[in-house]
Amino acid sequence: MSLRSPLGRALGAGSAKDGVRHWWMQRLSSIALVPLSIWFVVSLLSLPTLDHVTVTAWMGQSWTALLLILFVLVATWHSQLGVRVVAEDYIHGAGAKTLVLIALTFAHALVAAAGVFAVLKVAFGGAS
Template identity: 45%
Template sequence: MSLITPLKKARGLGSAKDGTHHWWMQRVTAIALAPLTLWAAFSVASMAGESYEVVLTYFASPFNVAMFCLFLFAGFYHASLGLQVVIEDYIHSEGLKLGVLIGTKFALALTGIMSIFAVLRTAFGS
């Protein structure tokens, strides 16, 4: 039997002091992704079956390039935030949790950067 109260056990553990920001960013990216996803889906659907030259002409517009880059950035950032919550909630081994978090963040960052680079390369040429 321990004389330490539950409050004493909890004190000192503290919080990451990042929960509110994380929650807000997840909501902001979700709200931003709603119109961006609709726009991207209609844009891609309208180019279905078109030639490469038509796609290049489409990406010649700075508005279209900026919108696709915003869509990709918001999507990958939102995915990163969501996966972080799932990993933190369901992986209990601290070492494994850290490894999976680092691997996931790295993979999403690399894929996001490569995706945005592909859009920019298409827009500005090889």
């Protein structure tokens, strides 16, 4: 049992003076995802077929490639912001929490880079 005063414990290490940016970026990315997700679903569904040739041809168009890259980046960024909060909510050990946050950040960076790379590869004609 700690002999620290209850107020001392409640004050803890003080305010991090941080959090507004995270909160605002999460809202901003979710706003951006509304039109991007609608565009993505509607565009895919309006393709005549969903075979490899049709979809890669669609991805090769400049506007499609541009919007797909934006979609991948914004979606992974939004996911990174959200999943970080979930980890902070439920993982309480400082060591485990840090490790999980590092792993999550790396995983999201990998997904984002892979997504962008895939779109660029198709768009610039290297797809096979």
